[in-house]
Amino acid sequence: MLTKRIIPCLDIKNGRTVKGVNFVNLRDAGDPVELAKIYADEGADELVFLDISATEERRKTLQKLVLDVASQVDIPFTVGGGISSTEDVDRLLQAGADKVSINSAAVKRPELINELASKFGNQCIVVAIDAKQIEGEWIVHLVGGKVPTEIKLFDWAREVAERGAGEILFTSMDNDGTKDGFANEALSKLSEIVNIPIIASGGAGNMQHFTDTFVDGKADAALAASVFHFKEIGIPELKHNLKNNGINVRI
Amino acid sequence: MKTVIINYGAGNIQSIKFALQRLGVEAVLSNDVEEIRKADKVIFPGVGEASSAMKKLRESELDNIIPTLTQPVLGICLGMQLMCKSSEEGNTQGLGIFNTEVVRFSSTVKVPQIGWNTIQNLEGSLFEGIRENEYMYLVHSYYAKKSNEMIAESEYDIKYASALQKDNFYGVQFHPEKSSKAGSKILENFLKL
Numbered sequence: 042m043l044t045k046r047i048i049p050c051l052d053i054k055n056g057r058t059v060k061g062v063n064f065v066n067l068r069d070a071g072d073p074v075e076l077a078k079i080y081a082d083e084g085a086d087e088l089v090f091l092d093i094s095a096t097e098e099r100r101k102t103l104q105k106l107v108l109d110v111a112s113q114v115d116i117p118f119t120v121g122g123g124i125s126s127t128e129d130v131d132r133l134l135q136a137g138a139d140k141v142s143i144n145s146a147a148v149k150r151p152e153l154i155n156e157l158a159s160k161f162g163n164q165c166i167v168v169a170i171d172a173k174q175i176e177g178e179w180i181v182h183l184v185g186g187k188v189p190t191e192i193k194l195f196d197w198a199r200e201v202a203e204r205g206a207g208e209i210l211f212t213s214m215d216n217d218g219t220k221d222g223f224a225n226e227a228l229s230k231l232s233e234i235v236n237i238p239i240i241a242s243g244g245a246g247n248m249q250h251f252t253d254t255f256v257d258g259k260a261d262a263a264l265a266a267s268v269f270h271f272k273e274i275g276i277p278e279l280k281h282n283l284k285n286n287g288i289n290v291r292i
Numbered sequence: 293m294k295t296v297i298i299n300y301g302a303g304n305i306q307s308i309k310f311a312l313q314r315l316g317v318e319a320v321l322s323n324d325v326e327e328i329r330k331a332d333k334v335i336f337p338g339v340g341e342a343s344s345a346m347k348k349l350r351e352s353e354l355d356n357i358i359p360t361l362t363q364p365v366l367g368i369c370l371g372m373q374l375m376c377k378s379s380e381e382g383n384t385q386g387l388g389i390f391n392t393e394v395v396r397f398s399s400t401v402k403v404p405q406i407g408w409n410t411i412q413n414l415e416g417s418l419f420e421g422i423r424e425n426e427y428m429y430l431v432h433s434y435y436a437k438k439s440n441e442m443i444a445e446s447e448y449d450i451k452y453a454s455a456l457q458k459d460n461f462y463g464v465q466f467h468p469e470k471s472s473k474a475g476s477k478i479l480e481n482f483l484k485l
Binding site: 139165 | 307310311313314399405406408410429447470472473475
């Protein structure tokens with residue numbers, strides 16, 4: 042049986058893990074490769090690297106990071122952040138990334154999804170959607186959730202799936218950072234209206250939240266950052282907890 | 293020992309190269325017929341769409357060469373699918389090494405299947421030291437129907453062949469290069485064939 046996936050997300054700036062990651066047993070807490078290897082050994086099912094650098098050299102730095110990760114880590118990983126062209130994607134996949142995630146570029150030019158899916162296959166195209174509720178309506182936001190668009194979440198999800206996205210990574214800006222749990226109502230609706238896997242993101246605070254998002258939110262995978270980075274939740278204990286709750290996970 | 297990864301412009305070759313490197317093997321990427329023929333082991337990767345991958349194989353005339361190889365050959369993911377008779381994806385005629393067809397998952401499940409699934413009914417030396425129900429990483433929308441050449445089975449929507457073998461030809465639907473230690477063990481087993 043296909044298992045539910047647990048995905049730690051690493052924010053990357055200039056090739057380094059963003060400050061705030063607190064791993065005492067790391068030789069170098071800023072080294073994304075070291076951190077990735079630890080997560081892989083602990084049983085993470087996939088990894089996401091989100092590049093938030095804004096420098097001129099960011100493309101080169103990210104490409105080198107992808108090469109380093111691919112050479113040393115034996116589980117799949119997705120790279121996102123600032124990807125806006127087929128050339129960007131080609132470079133990252135050539136370097137060894139398994140999937141890329143696109144966000145703003147897809148909103149600005151939705152045809153990009155079709156182009157990427159037909160060139161590289163839909164299995165490696167993740168469309169990340171950030172949304173929050175405005176007057177009871179889920180609205181897609183850009184720039185890390187800062188800028189609202191006119192687009193409604195569920196319309197956009199249908200469109201990206203039709204255009205060839207292989208997966209949707211949905212982050213609820215209302216839940217992100219709250220540690221109150223994932224946006225399960227919206228997640229479960231996403232799973233009803235599109236037939237591609239949905240990754241839940243935003244709101245993880247305790248282990249029960251993961252069970253809830255797999256059961257109530259019907260999510261296929263759950264992504265989190267700080268609860269893992271700050272060792273509030275260990276991946277082995279999380280997976281055992283999920284298994285005890287009847288969730289099918291890889292142990 | 294010389295290991296060649298067939299490089300025909302379809303797929304994530306880097307990951308396979310790195311996985312072999314972790315096993316101490318420096319594989320050569322090549323689409324040169326002579327180099328492929330002379331290799332001790334051949335890996336036939338593939339990610340993407342079946343008909344365009346097949347087209348690329350034809351352009352380099354590898355479609356005629358691959359079925360005539362006599363050393364151990366391992367098809368991975370789309371590589372395995374192209375070794376079958378046909379694929380529903382883009383109405384593609386395959387290399388016909390494996391006597392089975394590749395068809396699409398039904399819409400009763402999410403497509404593509406993405407993630408870790410178990411492999412069962414393992415047969416042969418490719419799976420030596422691998423436990424039944426071991427987890428492997430899979431990403432695919434099409435699957436090979438069960439056949440008498442099946443050496444591993446998985447279930448998603450229905451039961452299907454997640455590995456096939458005929459003589460010196462092996463095919464795996466999952467990505468051993470991305471399947472942690474167990475995946476690495478399968479690659480190691482292949483290199484020992």
